[in-house]
């Protein structure tokens with residue numbers, strides 16, 4: 001990988017990670033993820049965000065540095081906007097190569113440097129509005145943006161080039177390859193990254209949507225020419241685009257999202273699926289777009305992304321041992337943790353002996369602030385009457401979605 005020129009004295013370096021390993025131990029990244037770092041040069045040299053020793057990432061970073069004639073030992077300041085190990089895991093090794101570089105983070109970030117890496121010296125805590133003068137007219141500023149998505153997070157601002165280094169905020173899944181800038185990708189590639197940005201947001205950021213709003217408001221006064229996150233595309237042509245996307249995703253935490261329905265289903269022997277097919281006919285008659293995911297076959301990462309973007313949700317599952325079909329219990333638990341709130345929801349399902357899913361389901365979703373339509377259950381395979389009722393339920397939900405603002 002080579003370094004990419006952003007502006008005089010500012011470069012993006014990135015490592016692409018392609019692995020079957022899950023991101024954060026939970027989220028699949030079949031198309032990889034990029035770990036972006038940045039170099040800002042004055043008389044002194046700052047490196048913004050590091051990598052983890054993960055599938056050759058440090059070696060890729062080293063190669064990118066050497067493409068601008070730099071070595072790790074040339075770095076004077078290592079700025080850590082966020083202490084999650086995807087951006088810091090290689091810190092101890094970096095320290096061995098360069099014991100003199102000062103490590104800069106918020107006070108909470110410095111505490112994490114100490115506890116994660118047992119490093120006690122050469123650390124500088126910065127707070128909101130503090131600056132770092134690199135000489136030759138380059139001055140970096142720091143703004144605390146807490147809970148994006150950890151308590152210690154901050155962004156770094158280079159006023160001279162108008163570059164905002166945001167670490168996880170405004171980031172995305174998906175490896176970049178040889179290109180990093182928004183104007184270098186075609187429409188199809190942008191569609192891919194848009195889907196991966198939504199999935200990244202839903203998986204990683206969604207619980208902290210209120211802090212996304214706060215950060216965007218706080219940074220509104222800056223004349224941002226380049227949004228430079230530490231995962232995914234660097235936005236130099238249209239930085240407002242990615243900020244706008246995050247703003248929209250954050251707004252979906254408060255209620256209405258897209259006029260779409262996310263159908264999430266699980267079934268042991270297909271009886272619930274037959275009922276769902278009738279419900280889908282109702283939705284189709286109303287012309288409301290929908291997505292469909294089966295659990296546990298499809299990973300909750302995509303289920304969550306679909307649910308996040310949709311105003312309507314259908315949960316279709318049978319009763320299993322007097323309770324919820326277990327993979328759906330996991331989905332609902334993730335929805336609670338990730339604040340999938342304010343949705344219009346319908347639950348349907350088949351049972352064999354006496355049911356039981358409904359009782360556990362009703363108790364489970366109580367905390368989700370959902371606007372639920374009366375659920376529909378049936379015994380065994382659905383009768384013609386059940387199918388007609390399910391189609392009507394599908395229409396009812398679709399009409400509600402169409403009517404919302």
Ligand SMILES: Cc1cc2nc3c(=O)[nH]c(=O)nc-3n(C[C@H](O)[C@H](O)[C@H](O)COP(=O)(O)O)c2cc1C
Nearest residue numbers: 267268269270271272318320321322352353354355
């Ligand atoms: C492992 C297992 C556990 C089940 N537990 C219950 C139960 O507790 N209560 C009930 O009414 N039916 C129970 N059933 C029956 C199913 O809910 C019933 O067959 C239903 O129609 C299955 O729908 P499906 O074809 O969509 O999987 C169970 C079935 C299986 C295979």
Ligand SMILES: [Fe+2]
Nearest residue numbers: 082084149168
């Ligand atoms: Fe993170």
Ligand SMILES: [Fe+2]
Nearest residue numbers: 084086087168
């Ligand atoms: Fe990250």
